[in-house]
Structures are given as C-alpha cells and as structure tokens.
Amino acid sequence: MIEILAISGSLRAASTNSALVSALARNAPPSCRVTVHDRLGRLPIFNPDDEGERTPQEASALIDAVTQADGVIISCPEYAHGVPGGLKNALDWLVSRDAAVAKPAMLVHASPRSLFARAALAEIMRTMSFALCEDVLEIALLGKKPPEVEGILAEPENQLVMRDAVSAFADFIRAR
Ligand SMILES: Cc1cc2nc3c(=O)[nH]c(=O)nc-3n(C[C@H](O)[C@H](O)[C@H](O)COP(=O)(O)O)c2cc1C
Structure with a gap:
C-alpha cells in the first residue's frame, strides 16, 4: 500500500483546494491510501528558535506525517501572486530536517490561473529537496x-x- 499525505493550502471552509484533495482521497486507486492533513491552521508561526526540543506538538505531528508518508500531494491557491502564508509556514517547519529530503511530491491545481503560486511553490519545494513529480x-x-x-x-x-x-x-x- 502506497501511503500519500494530501495537503490543501487553503483554510477556507468552502475551499475548492480542500475539496480537491478530499476527492483525491475518495478516488485513489486500491493500491494507494490518500490521507488528508487538514491542520495547517493550528500550526504556530515558524520560528527557528522553536526547533529541536522546543518543537511544538502540532509541528511535530506534521513532520511525522510527512516523514511516514511515501509521498505528498499539495493543492494550493494563489494569494497576491504568491503561496498563502499558512502553507509556506507549514513548509518552513519542514526545512531544517530530513522529512522533505527526496520525498516524492505532486502538485494539483483547483485554479487554472494560479501560475505565480505554482511556480513559487515548485521552486520552494525543489529548494527543500522534495522530489517533485513532473505530472500535475x-x-x-x-x-x-x-x-x-x-x-x-x-x-x-x-x-x-x-x-x-x-x-x-x-x-x-515506486520508481524512486
Ligand atoms: C487574499 C486573496 C488574494 C488572492 N490573490 C490571487 C492572485 O494573486 N491570483 C489569483 O489567481 N487568485 C487570487 N485569489 C483568488 C484565490 O486564489 C482563489 O479564489 C482560489 O480558488 C481560492 O482557493 P480556495 O477555494 O481553496 O480557498 C486571491 C484570493 C484571496 C482571498
């Protein structure tokens, strides 16, 4: 069983990105389980002083979920031509550790015009050493x-x- 963690970059109750990741979970093939991580709104704002032994419980939960997943799917809206702070904050908690290194990741999109955010997110994730799948x-x-x-x-x-x-x-x- 391939375990995939799906994250929406929107905290909106009626989010189209959250609806898309939930639908991916419902429509995954039998060999895959897609689990939605919907707790970005509970993460404290990243502070490098709060890493190591001071890592907050919610950040540890996210780090563990990414570490344990075989791959990560992200669906993210565009805010002011950028990546929403909530998602960037979550990614920042993952930077100084191994969770993202060589972790397969795929971007999915609920908006056809979020081109700045797509490019920014891909750049951020490549910089973090995610193994970004070309397919979207x-x-x-x-x-x-x-x-x-x-x-x-x-x-x-x-x-x-x-x-x-x-x-x-x-x-x-599987090919990695
Ligand atoms: C504060 C804010 C800024 C936005 N800026 C952009 C933008 O720069 N480009 C864009 O295409 N859409 C922009 N949008 C529209 C959202 O990206 C769009 O509504 C998206 O579908 C919301 O995703 P959600 O339904 O998952 O919340 C913005 C929306 C908000 C609330």
Missing part, C-alpha cells in the same frame, strides 16, 4: 460554490482523471 493534475474549480464543486468532482470523467493522477504519482514513488 488540474481540475478547474475556481469561483465555484460547494454544491457545484462536488458535482464537478463527482463526474465520472473527473473521477477517472483523479484516479489516473494518483496512480501515476504512485508509479513515480
């Missing part, structure tokens, strides 16, 4: 309300696209 998944959910989002994500064509994307990511993980 995009399902356009920008501006849609939850019932419409769920309708789009329940379309058989999109379910297949999601299954195939997780499957391709699992192949990428």
Whole structure:
C-alpha cells in the first residue's frame, strides 16, 4: 500500500483546494491510501528558535506525517501572486530536517490561473529537496460554490482523471 499525505493550502471552509484533495482521497486507486492533513491552521508561526526540543506538538505531528508518508500531494491557491502564508509556514517547519529530503511530491491545481503560486511553490519545494513529480493534475474549480464543486468532482470523467493522477504519482514513488 502506497501511503500519500494530501495537503490543501487553503483554510477556507468552502475551499475548492480542500475539496480537491478530499476527492483525491475518495478516488485513489486500491493500491494507494490518500490521507488528508487538514491542520495547517493550528500550526504556530515558524520560528527557528522553536526547533529541536522546543518543537511544538502540532509541528511535530506534521513532520511525522510527512516523514511516514511515501509521498505528498499539495493543492494550493494563489494569494497576491504568491503561496498563502499558512502553507509556506507549514513548509518552513519542514526545512531544517530530513522529512522533505527526496520525498516524492505532486502538485494539483483547483485554479487554472494560479501560475505565480505554482511556480513559487515548485521552486520552494525543489529548494527543500522534495522530489517533485513532473505530472500535475488540474481540475478547474475556481469561483465555484460547494454544491457545484462536488458535482464537478463527482463526474465520472473527473473521477477517472483523479484516479489516473494518483496512480501515476504512485508509479513515480515506486520508481524512486
Ligand atoms: C487574499 C486573496 C488574494 C488572492 N490573490 C490571487 C492572485 O494573486 N491570483 C489569483 O489567481 N487568485 C487570487 N485569489 C483568488 C484565490 O486564489 C482563489 O479564489 C482560489 O480558488 C481560492 O482557493 P480556495 O477555494 O481553496 O480557498 C486571491 C484570493 C484571496 C482571498
């Protein structure tokens, strides 16, 4: 069983990115389990003084979850042409350790226009030594309300696209 951790970069209750990672979990192929980590909002703001023995419990939980996962999937909105602070904060907690090093990762996108954030996130993650999969998944959910989002994500064509994307990511993980 390939264990994949999925993280949404949005804390919004009606987040399209969170809906996408939840749908990936529901549509994973039988050989993969996708677990959603939805606790970014509880993380304290990263401070290098709080590492080592002072690492906060929530940060340790995230570090352990990434360490134990075979791969990480991230879906992230764009804020002011950048990566939202909540996700950047979570990534910062992972920088000074081994959790991200050579960890397979794939980006998925709920907005077709988040091009600055995509580029920034890829640069951040490569700098952190994640092994970034070239494949990306995009399902356009920008501006849609939850019932419409769920309708789009329940379309058989999109379910297949999601299954195939997780499957391709699992192949990428196995090949490493
Ligand atoms: C503070 C803020 C800044 C934003 N800046 C951008 C931006 O620079 N470019 C963009 O394409 N969308 C921008 N957006 C729109 C969000 O990226 C978009 O609504 C996204 O779908 C939200 O994701 P979510 O549904 O997962 O919360 C911004 C939204 C907010 C709240």
